[in-house]
Amino acid sequence: MDVDKSKIENRKTQIEASGIWTLAEAAGGKILPVSFELLARGRALAQKRGVRLTAVLMTDRADPEGLEELIQRGSDAVLLVEHPALEHFLVEPHAACLVELIRRHHPEVVLAGATSTGRTLMPYVAVRVDAGLTADCTGLDIEPETGNLLQTRPAIGGNVMATIETPTARPQMATVRPRSTRPLPRETVRRGEILRQAPPAKLASRVRRLEFVPLPDARTIADADVVVSAGRGLKTRQNVRLVAELAEAFDAAVGASRDVVDRGWLDYPHQVGLSGKTIAPRLYVAVGISGAIQHLAGMQTAQTIVAINSDPEAQIFRVADVGIVGDLFTVVPMxxxxxxxAKELNAEDAEERGEKQDKE
Amino acid sequence: MRIIVPIKQVPETGAVRMDEATGTMVREGVEAIVNPLDLYAIELALRLRDSSRSADGEGNHEVLALSMGPPKAQTALREALAMGCDRGVLLSDPAFAGSDTWATSNVLASAIRKLGEFALVICGERATDGDTGQVGPGIASFLDLPLVTYVSRVRSFGPDEMVVERLVEEGHEVLAMSLPGVLTVVKEACDPRLPTLRGKQRARQAELVRWGHQELGLAREKVGLAGSPTRVVRLHRPSVARQCRRLIAADEESAALAVRELVDILRQKNLL
Structure with missing residues (x-):
């Protein structure tokens, strides 16, 4: 009982906290893109609240150019912990470091990517520092006076958006969907401090990394320019072929709604949405997808969205730039x-232009 | 050797519909099921129990399912028993209502502590309703245990260590974790079995232990909404950001026109 009480008081006193932190992730010394996306989010919050933005980097060895890029893409300072135990992500040593930094500096907000690392580290740390944590946010805002972070995420299986606050506890912690925002352009004139931090005395891990097996190179939906996705409207596994053929014509990757993956028509790496991947291709074509919020959360930042669906009321049309209302079994083969x-004509045009240039 | 599997009863989210007029969830006729992703945790626990059993004969090996929820969550526990879990513990107390992931992890961790010795806690990757994936890591943190998330395969198990594969963005890691510890597992880990008729009969008659905040020695202000640092302040349908150019393809002819227009638009946008 006594312990419980002191913890509640602790939540109140932490309200003195100040500053926005974002977690930088690195692999093999190189800073990963999600780190810069988080800085874009953090920059907007820090500006509105009038506080400093700090990137936190825990690694075995920091690459000086990477540190510079963290500053140039929005942070005022980098808190850097270097230690051999931080070479790969293992939750215990990373959590020990982050807990120590939070206790030393009292940030008001800590953001991490909703990656395999962020989604493991943040809940482990939030428990230790008695903080509120919101998973997988797609929107963030801050009240300038109270400093309350307004965290928006899809809820109830993606059927609705929920805005979540952490009114008394500090820091306010959140993981943010990768690729749900674009990094700020590099500003080479920006200056900031690199603050080296001693790690805690003990950095033990009861988990050891024995090996790493990389994925074979394959066209993934995450980095494709064009993605054509299959939904339940295809009715059978065999019909997914129609989407695969359209994707081939576009030279696109094949995506899928959760329904399609749950039915085993396509594998999990194809899944677009809250429980799959968030993507932002130049063109997204949704075939027979009704558009549950859980799916929309994963693709609505695409530059151009085309939807093909027989149901004129389908939610997908609300986020589409062009919608074909009709039977996909007629429309898709056409x-x-x-x-x-069109692509053949393009190729012929290009050839002709090439020939012309040759003549000139 | 004991393995503990925390499970959650969730609404069948595929069936959830929103009332457009009021913006609220239509719960009527929505079935309550065991979180589908927890079935993989149950299956993996049963397999590890059975392989340990056959390895050392008669030793005392059990899988214990644990669930926090309203009294009706006992049906989720009975389903776990029907699949082959040995015992079920229901953590049900009106004071638990409104728990966020911090408070939920606290209750589950307190119950696990009270249960005594164990080798492993296995959680599903996340629940399909809340979609946070935070409770498994939260339990590990409260219990100060090692943790491996996104486990796609168990290579070896026990007695003091286990070797697992962990699925990450660029591939998979092979990790050795000392026991006791906590895992969260993904779909790739195994195929969940269906309950047997005998299992169902046994589950129907099984007695479930039921604990509230007092049995767990937790202060009322540390559980439920009171013990939750986060608050949902608003629910809304997202606003529409784009003007959709609608092309109607009612028959072959209009479909051909629609396709032609779409190709023109894509060409103008330099997407072909």
Whole structure:
């Protein structure tokens, strides 16, 4: 009982906290893009609140150019902990460091990517520092006076958006969907401090990394320019072929809604949405996808969205730039043929231009 | 050797619909099920129990399912028993209502502590309703245990250490974790079995232990909404950001026109 009481008081006193932190992730010495996306989010919050933005980097060895890029893409300072035990992500040593930094500096907000690392580290740390944590946010805002972070995320299986606050506890912790925002451009004139921090005395881990097996190189939906996705409207596993053929015509990657993956028509790496991948391709084509919020959360930042669905009321049309309302079994084969033809014409045009240039 | 599997009863989210007029969830007729991703945790626990059993004969090996929820969450526990879990513990107390992931992890960790010795806690990757994936790591942190998330395969198990594969963005890691410890597992780990008829009969008759905040020695202000640092302040449908150009393809002819127009738009946008 006594312990409980002191913890509640602790939550209140932490309200003195100040400053926005974002977690930088590195692999093999190189800073990962999600770190810069978080800085773009953090920059907006820090500006509105009138406080400093700090990137936290825990690694075995920091690459000086990477540190510079953290500053140039928005942070005022980098808190750097270097230790051999931080070479790979293992939750215990990383959590021990972050807990120590939070206790030393009392940030009001700590953001991490909703990556395999962030989603493991943040809940482990939030428990230790008695903080509120919101998973997988797609929107963040801050009240300038109270400093309350307004964390928006899809809820109830993605059927609705919820805004979540952490009114009394500090820091306010959140993980943020990767690729849900773009990094700020590099400003080479920006200056900031690199603050080296001693790690805690003990950095033990009861988990050892024995080996790493990288994925074979394959076209993934995460980095494709064009993604064509299959939804339940395809009705059978065999019909997914229609989407695969359209994707081939576009030279695109094949995506899928959760329904399609749950039914085993396509594998999990194809899944777009809250419980799959968030992507922002130049063109997204949704075929037979109704558009549950859980799916929309994963693709609505695409530059151009095309939807093909027979239901004029389908939610997907609310986020689409172009919608074809009609039977996909009629429309998709026609579209595949039309795209193939358009690409052939393009290729011929290019050849002609090439020939002209040769003559000139 | 004991393995503990915390599970959650969730609404069948595929069936959840929103009332457009009021913006609230239509709960009527929505079935309550065991979180589908918890089935993989149950299955893995049963397999590890059975392989340990056959390895050392008659030793005392059990899988214990644990669930925090309203009294009706006992049906989720009975489903776990029907699949083959040995015992079920229901953590149910009106004071637990409104728990966020911090408070939920605290209750589950307190119950696990009270249960005594164990080798392993296995959690599903996340629940399909809340979609946070924070409770498994939270339990590990409260219990000060080692943790491996996103486990896609167990290579070896026990007695003092286990070797697992962990799925990450660029591939998979092979990790050795000392026991006791906590895992969260993904779908790739195994295929959940269906309950047997005998299992169902046994589950129906099984007695479930039920604990509230007092049995767990937790102060009322540390559980439920009172013990939760986060608050949901608003629920809303997202606003529409784009003007959709609608092309109607009612028959072959209009479909051909729609396709032609779409190709023109894509060409103008330099997407072909």
């Amino acid at each position: 579209l595949t043929a039309a795209i193939r033809k």
